[in-house]
Amino acid sequence: MKAVISLSGGMDSATVLALAASEGRKISCVGFNYGSKHNRYENLAASSLADHYKVPFRLIDLSGIMKGFVSNLMKGEKEIPEGHYEDSSMSLTVVPARNIIFASILAGIAWSENAKEVWLGIHSGDRAVYPDCRPEFFAAMNEAISLGTDGKIRLKAPFLSINKVGILETGLKLKVPYEKTRTCYKDQSISCGRCGACQERREAFSLNGIEDPIPYEN
């Protein structure tokens, strides 16, 4: 069975890709350039991960369409907040309807490519801050996509109830090349180590007793 995977280039979607590959799925990966500060780095990471797994990667440009979507994550908007991933300051990084839009486009691509599933990397650590990562959203979106495609497409989020610590535990067993992933939200090639995304990642490596293979500014 073929799956279309939303591949951002971060740890979570890299592990989703590894999991789908380990299950023998036929795979097609899609990344999005939506105008965020870290898009160019995460898109490069996604492309490199797809090469590693020898699967096709398509980059969809939404930067024109999502220009004007208010979020500190977006280029030209205010600074990326520093602090813990679950802090209220992180709500400044919410991008309006981002996963709703991604899932919808992926459903259309999946239908057109005769895939039956769209796999997403959303996880339990995202819940506090991002409304379009919560289980109740996922269930409703899955229902909408199933009904709107006449049952052709369903969503899968294998880590919906697992946090980044658990994702990393799974990924280490699957030998995910985490040195190729990009997590930091900032517009700089070397990860800052201080934004919420970096902090959550470093915590996950620390709790798994493993050294993070990527360099940090801090």
Added chain:
Amino acid sequence: MKAVISLSGGMDSATVLALAASEGRKISCVGFNYGSKHNRYENLAASSLADHYKVPFRLIDLSGIMKGFVSNLMKGEKEIPEGHYEDSSMSLTVVPARNIIFASILAGIAWSENAKEVWLGIHSGDRAVYPDCRPEFFAAMNEAISLGTDGKIRLKAPFLSINKVGILETGLKLKVPYEKTRTCYKDQSISCGRCGACQERREAFSLNGIEDPIPYEN
């Protein structure tokens, strides 16, 4: 309260626009170029309708993103079928996930523009053929968008349970300039009069006892 309206340039969305205007809503209109054969004609109609109602109109280009979406409606694909709108041949004009994608992007735009509602022109005549126009899809999509935007945005489809005959009846009272609308699916400036979309439109005018103000080839 501000509403973002999906304005295709057809009769249904023109009437939705007229209805929202008659209710005193602040309005912003969005059209999509998704690569269909009739896009250029319907986008021109949409722009002209927005001018008529003195509301802003933004055209979103999805033609690159939706290239490869299999449907006879799309440029470069097979012929538009002729026959009645509810005939099985019309299922060839289904565009994968089209309304799922449109509703999602409109939700993001609405959030970013501080609108609370997204209005869609889907109606009961669309049900037989288009899965993403059915009431059960609409309910699930509305729920997904509400949950995924933290309750900021809701969908409205004022004609969900009304057919084109009823829409026209409403629109005539609202003095919708139907001469500015475009319905035909074909890639030609003069409407063909024979495709399912033309036939449904002509039937609606006929049943309302009114002459359709646009010219037809047939």
